[in-house]
Amino acid sequence: MFRRVLVANRGEIAVRVIRSLRELGIGAVAVHSEVEADALHVRLADEAVCLGPGPVAESYLRIDAVIEAARTTGADAIHPGYGLLAENPGLVAACREAGIVFIGPNESAMASMGSKVAARNLMSTAGVPVVPGSLEAVRDLDHGLVLAEDIGYPIAVKASGAGGGKGFRVATGPESLEAALEGASGEGERFFGDPTVYLERYLDDPRHVEVQVLADTHGNVVHLFERDCSVQRRHQKLVEEAPAPQVSDELRERIGAIAVGAARAVGYTSAGTIEGLLDGDEFYFLEMNTRIQVEHCVTEMITGVDIVAEQIRIAAGEPLSFTQSDLTVNGHAIECRINAENAAKNFLPAPGAIESYVEPTGVGIRVDSGIEKGSQVLPYYDPMLAKLVVWGADREQATAAMSAALADFEITGVKTLLPFHRALLGTRQWAAAETCRDLVEDRSWLRGTADA
Amino acid sequence: MATIESDTVAVVWKVLVAEGDAVEDGDTVMILESMKMEIPVEAEESGTVSKVHVEVGASVAEGDPLVTLG
Numbered sequence: 001m002f003r004r005v006l007v008a009n010r011g012e013i014a015v016r017v018i019r020s021l022r023e024l025g026i027g028a029v030a031v032h033s034e035v036e037a038d039a040l041h042v043r044l045a046d047e048a049v050c051l052g053p054g055p056v057a058e059s060y061l062r063i064d065a066v067i068e069a070a071r072t073t074g075a076d077a078i079h080p081g082y083g084l085l086a087e088n089p090g091l092v093a094a095c096r097e098a099g100i101v102f103i104g105p106n107e108s109a110m111a112s113m114g115s116k117v118a119a120r121n122l123m124s125t126a127g128v129p130v131v132p133g134s135l136e137a138v139r140d141l142d143h144g145l146v147l148a149e150d151i152g153y154p155i156a157v158k159a160s161g162a163g164g165g166k167g168f169r170v171a172t173g174p175e176s177l178e179a180a181l182e183g184a185s186g187e188g189e190r191f192f193g194d195p196t197v198y199l200e201r202y203l204d205d206p207r208h209v210e211v212q213v214l215a216d217t218h219g220n221v222v223h224l225f226e227r228d229c230s231v232q233r234r235h236q237k238l239v240e241e242a243p244a245p246q247v248s249d250e251l252r253e254r255i256g257a258i259a260v261g262a263a264r265a266v267g268y269t270s271a272g273t274i275e276g277l278l279d280g281d282e283f284y285f286l287e288m289n290t291r292i293q294v295e296h297c298v299t300e301m302i303t304g305v306d307i308v309a310e311q312i313r314i315a316a317g318e319p320l321s322f323t324q325s326d327l328t329v330n331g332h333a334i335e336c337r338i339n340a341e342n343a344a345k346n347f348l349p350a351p352g353a354i355e356s357y358v359e360p361t362g363v364g365i366r367v368d369s370g371i372e373k374g375s376q377v378l379p380y381y382d383p384m385l386a387k388l389v390v391w392g393a394d395r396e397q398a399t400a401a402m403s404a405a406l407a408d409f410e411i412t413g414v415k416t417l418l419p420f421h422r423a424l425l426g427t428r429q430w431a432a433a434e435t436c437r438d439l440v441e442d443r444s445w446l447r448g449t450a451d452a
Numbered sequence: 453m454a455t456i457e458s459d460t461v462a463v464v465w466k467v468l469v470a471e472g473d474a475v476e477d478g479d480t481v482m483i484l485e486s487m488k489m490e491i492p493v494e495a496e497e498s499g500t501v502s503k504v505h506v507e508v509g510a511s512v513a514e515g516d517p518l519v520t521l522g
Contacts, residue, residue: 340487349487351461379461379511383487 001316002026002077002101006070007045008091009081010060011370012386013292014041017079020308029073031066033059035378040370047073054380060084063094070100077101077315079308083382086291089114103315105270105290112266113288117160117198123285126265128258131156131277131284133200141178144199148177151201157181159188160196167191168235170202203284205435206277208232209244210289211259212299214310215268218319223256224299224307225329230435231424233347238417238440239424240295241334242302245395245433246278252329255283262288271296271311294337297368297389301333332398333391336406336421339383343420344450346443351379355413360405364391364398367409377414385416395433399425423452454497455505455520458512462486467508469519473501481519484512493518 004027007017014030018041021028030045035054042048049069052059059065061084070078078100080086089110095102104110113119117137120130133151137160138144148155148171157180159167167187169180181197189195212224228244229237243252259274262285273289296307305327310320342348357373369386371377377385390405392398406422429436439445462484469481475495482493502522506512 345459347489348460348491349462349489351486379463379486381487383489 001318002312004029004046004073004075005077005079005103005312006031006049006066006073006075007041007079007081008060008066008085009079009083010036010039010041010381012368012384013081013083013294013370015044015370016368017081017308018044020306020312021079023306024309024312026312029069029075031060031069033380035376035380039375040372049073054378056084056380063088063091066091067094067098067100071098075100077103077312079103079312080291082291082294087114087289101315103270103311105268105272109266109268110290113272113290115160115194116158116162116287117196119287120198120285122265123262126261128262128265128285129283131200131203131286134198137196137198138181141181144177144181145174147199148174151199154202154204155180156200156202157184157197158200159184159192159194160198161188161192161194167197203277203279205437206279207244207246207435208237208275209247209255209278209283210273210275210293211255212293212296212307213259213263213268213272213274214305214307214314214320215263215270215272216314216320217269217317220320220323221260221263221268222320222322222324222327223259224303224305224327225252226255227295227298229295231440232435232437233440237295237337239334239336239421240298241332241395241398242298243329243332244278251281251283258283258285270314271307294384294387295335297366297387298333298335301364301366301389301391302329302331303327304330331391331393332395333389334395334398334402335387335389336402336425337384337417338386338388338409338411338421339417340377340385340414341383341417342415343417344447346446348415349379349383350415351377352414353377354411356410357412358408358410359386360388360408362401362405362408364401365405366390385411388421399430419452420446420449423449426452453502453520453522454499455517456481456493456495458484458493458514458516458518460484460486460491461513462491462511464506464508464510464512464518465490467504467506469501469504471501471504475499475501475521482506495519495521497521 006029030048171180231239465485466483499521
């Protein structure tokens with residue numbers, strides 16, 4: 001097992017990884033920018049190294065500085081968390097060259113899943129269902145028109161590197177295809193350095209369902225059931241739950257097997273997530289996230305597995321200590337992302353200083369947080385401050401427990417999504433397990449959440 | 453004279469108008485960036501830009517003037 005692990009991240013996920021390291025008896029090294037020297041994750045670690053100034057490009061995204069920090073502190077492995085460098089092949093290669101273990105997938109699996117077009121092809125060949133669409137990149141408008149005719153409108157035009165809601169356009173008919181191609185390609189170039197686009201049938205209001213997998217280096221692959229992340233704003237998740245409310249036992253078994261097959265097809269190791277769309281009873285592969293995800297906690301709540309600890313054990317070469325048949329779904333868990341955003345002003349980011357901070361407590365309540373009273377919420381970083389995760393015997397009880405916990409959660413000094421979640425969990429749409437898209441896109445409903 | 457102010461702490465990412473430009477109600481005059489999000493700033497009335505108060509890369513706080521329409 002490792003002696004010391006460097007956590008190349010910040011905020012709640014750095015705190016969460018450090019907690020698992022402590023439980024495993026492994027030393028934790030934190031990294032931070034100049035403006036976060038007294039952040040929670042820094043204080044919880046055994047040592048900390050400053051990477052550079054506040055902007056992420058000058059600190060948390062600097063691979064050379066991260067590797068140097070690992071070297072000087074004698075860390076034998078690096079955990080990347082999510083976001084930042086988590087899916088950057090450059091960090092994995094730099095770790096290899098420096099003789100440091102990267103706690104994540106092997107390089108070839110990460111590369112296979114990095115390009116959406118390549119991954120779609122690979123999955124399709126492996127017999128994994130993908131959203132109907134082109135398996136090849138679109139060469140030009142004429143080529144696109146021919147492909148689109150075949151697939152049928154409306155068409156989703158996606159950049160090969162698309163993610164986080166960028167590089168995605170919808171064409172309702174041939175007349176809007178050109179603009180959609182240009183828009184998706186332009187954003188693909190600007191945000192991901194790749195103008196390549198492909199086409200998919202556009203599914204109207206599908207459910208976003210994903211399957212958690214764990215694969216060790218001894219050929220064992222298991223799935224930890226699914227999560228539903230359908231409540232989104234501009235393709236960014238706001239609320240997640242497990243198990244998915246509209247997945248039957250039969251479907252659960254089927255999509256679990258699809259996910260295990262997808263992971264095996266790329267020789268995957270570590271924790272990963274097969275993201276998909278559920279349209280009725282049809283599950284389509286969307287992409288694989290080759291990292292720990294924000295919403296992994298809901299799966300931990302219903303399975304009792306510490307997914308981050310498993311990642312660390314797998315990276316150390318240990319086999320999984322359980323098999324598929326050891327895993328069962330116990331109850332229901334919900335996660336609300338507490339972002340520094342003002343939902344009443346269409347989710348306007350709201351940096352500032354945390355004046356008061358009181359977490360809810362009680363049976364089945366877990367708060368993963370990167371902040372405390374007095375913390376500065378800075379405009380350089382992601383707006384997610386904390387995650388409130390609640391367990392209940394079933395969805396209804398989990399909802400009741402979440403509503404009570406949201407009422408007890410106090411954060412002042414900055415606007416947060418607490419009022420939004422309080423309002424959302426009380427709606428008919430949430431109770432009926434709808435995607436709630438009508439609410440999240442309704443500015444007047446959003447304005448009305450201000451005082452919830 | 454109407455001055456458009458920033459609603460939040462942010463960095464100026466793009467300035468889409470120059471002094472003397474005519475803008476319509478609802479036109480995007482600037483894009484701010486905060487917490488990895490782009491925040492479009494829209495004109496709330498029609499008019500001519502009489503002053504652009506900030507340049508690309510500048511940090512702005514809530515209430516800081518961005519663009520004045522004359």
